[in-house]
Amino acid sequence: MHKIDYQKLLDDALKSVVREALIYAQFNGLGDDAGFFITFKTRDPGVVLPDFLRMRYPDIMTIVLQYSFNNLNVSDKEFGVQLTFDGRPFFIRVPFSALVEFKDPSTEFMLSFHPKQPSSANTNSDIELPLEEKPNTVPDDKRVVSLDEFRKKKNQ
Numbered sequence: 001m002h003k004i005d006y007q008k009l010l011d012d013a014l015k016s017v018v019r020e021a022l023i024y025a026q027f028n029g030l031g032d033d034a035g036f037f038i039t040f041k042t043r044d045p046g047v048v049l050p051d052f053l054r055m056r057y058p059d060i061m062t063i064v065l066q067y068s069f070n071n072l073n074v075s076d077k078e079f080g081v082q083l084t085f086d087g088r089p090f091f092i093r094v095p096f097s098a099l100v101e102f103k104d105p106s107t108e109f110m111l112s113f114h115p116k117q118p119s120s121a122n123t124n125s126d127i128e129l130p131l132e133e134k135p136n137t138v139p140d141d142k143r144v145v146s147l148d149e150f151r152k153k154k155n156q
Helices: 006-028 051-056
Strands: 037-042 061-063 070-074 079-085 087-095 097-106 107-110
Touching: 006 037, 006 070, 006 097, 006 107, 061 079
Parallel strands: none
Antiparallel strands: 037 061, 037 097, 070 079, 079 087, 097 107
């Protein structure tokens, strides 16, 4: 028997709140003090991001939709927006499945999500190095430096 994944159900329901807020901003804009801080996983499938930003933010990035954003488009599964980085406009597309956090500081509203880790993704820490290439590990007690060795003695 399959178990109900309540966390996924909750995340999906909360992402619909984000989607509706973005749709509202798409058609009505944001007020003077309003702004959305949207944090997402930069390497999730479907994320479209300029290479220099993906290099600068290899795992997680936060974008701010407040004063200067253009062409906000929202669909059922993702949103796209044009933002300016280094003085040039770039289009970013973010699937709702990549969201980590959504904040609107003007109303003190925040949602956090629990994105699933892709099971097939390999990170550098997942790759087993051959024995001769493994870094030398120093026992914990050899890495601790006593600050007493560097302090001036009061009696001297």
